[in-house]
Amino acid sequence: MEIPATVVSPGCKECCERCVGSLPWASLIATILLYMGVALFCGCGHEALSGTVTILQNYFEVIRAPGDVLDVFTIIDILKYIIYGLAAGFFVFGVLLLVEGFFTTGAIRDLYGEFKITACGRCLTAFLMVLAYLFFLVWLGVTAFTSLPVFMYYNVWSMCKNATSVEGANLCLDLRQFGAVTISEERKVCMGSEKFLNMCDSNELDLTFHLFVCALAGAGAAVIAMVRTNIL
Template identity: 70%
Template sequence: HTHTHTHTHTQKYTNTRWRLINQRCLECCIKCLGGIPYPSLIATILLYAGVALFCGCGHEALTGTVTILQDYFEVVRSPVDSLDVFTMIDIIKYVIYGIASAFFVYGILLMVEGFFTSGAIKDLYGDFKITTCGRCVSAWFIMLTYIFMLAWLGVTAFTSIPVFIYFNIWNICQNTTVLEGASLCLDPRQYGIVPIAEARTMCTGSEKFYRMCESNELDMTFHLFICALAGAGAAVIAMIHYLMVLSANWAYVKDACRMQKYEDIKSKEEQELHDIHSTRSKERLNAYT
């Protein structure tokens, strides 16, 4: 009987101990989940998705453009180091590499800033004080994000140009069977792709035109440029989302800073009153003695 009683007591103690551990783990998880800046997280995911879509699809679309120019328009790379269309495409590819790496780091920085700002506002990490440096960092991120938003607007406008060009080519390819009597030609000189002196015109009646329309490169490159345009638009929306989040955090930090100053002044006044009261009590005690 004593053995059974001891076993029951031990089991109750173990169950209580596990219940307390689970409760503490649950409280810790709730606290961690409460400290996650969800608006910044959503904006970061949108930014990464947009940048990945723009960089990946843009890079492959430029590679497809090089193939189309070389195979169907018979544009050759300049032997000297001049600024021709192929050199421009190579430069844009390197810019894409830089954009991908830069915004990967920038998304991490904005996410970290969101964590620290949320922690400072909600006081989740103990005695977390808002410093002047922290407010300067928040203001700097707002200015930088606004500049990047304008830059992404320019990138979106620039990406719409090849989408428009490829839409015209794709539209002519779709309507060649309808307009059999019409002779439509594509001249890359009007887009500044080749110099004016070089004639690389391709008309609808030629065999190269039909091969280009039936090829997979044209259709794939056109849709890749559309996806790149969608990615640039998503990056613009992410920048606008970040601006709203950073502006709201700035306002919260400003209010929290004022409240922090008020609490400091109040605690100092209470300490002074306490010191005065203690001094008078000591003086009365001395006088009585």
């Protein structure tokens, strides 16, 4: 009499190994890095722009232009809306990146069939590669643009740190040099004046400068994540 073979159900260890092996770890790490970089850029960038508004109003006495005139405050508001759009767009992109990783991982193909998963995965991978390159080019521009306020704030921050060593020098911060106001409008703060000393002693300048630095670091992290995505 033939003894039927017993069916051995997989144990907890085998199930865990199969579950862990089916995860797209490379895409998951790239998505987490992308989310962290975009969140750091958007959060710090938004607060840095708000700090810039405070500095312009309190120490340079710049006021909002009446009506729909395109002044520096309107440009800052537009940049804030751009940050909101970038945050929403990259959230969707991160979700698509994870879906692409799940569809193209080898364990998922073995589990659900080679043809369907491979065909869907190839189409999704091709679409995401094009999208990733476009986002990569856009984000390179964003990173380059973010370095500009970091450079400007670094100059101002250096002037405040070296104010005692260059005491008596006739150095001024003129907003017309940075394109923040029109040529006919004179808004400047000179070293040794009360406004300059108050600005250097305040927390707004130091905090805004470091927030822009963090935003630049977040943009760099997002660029690294998209490079990682394109390599994969």
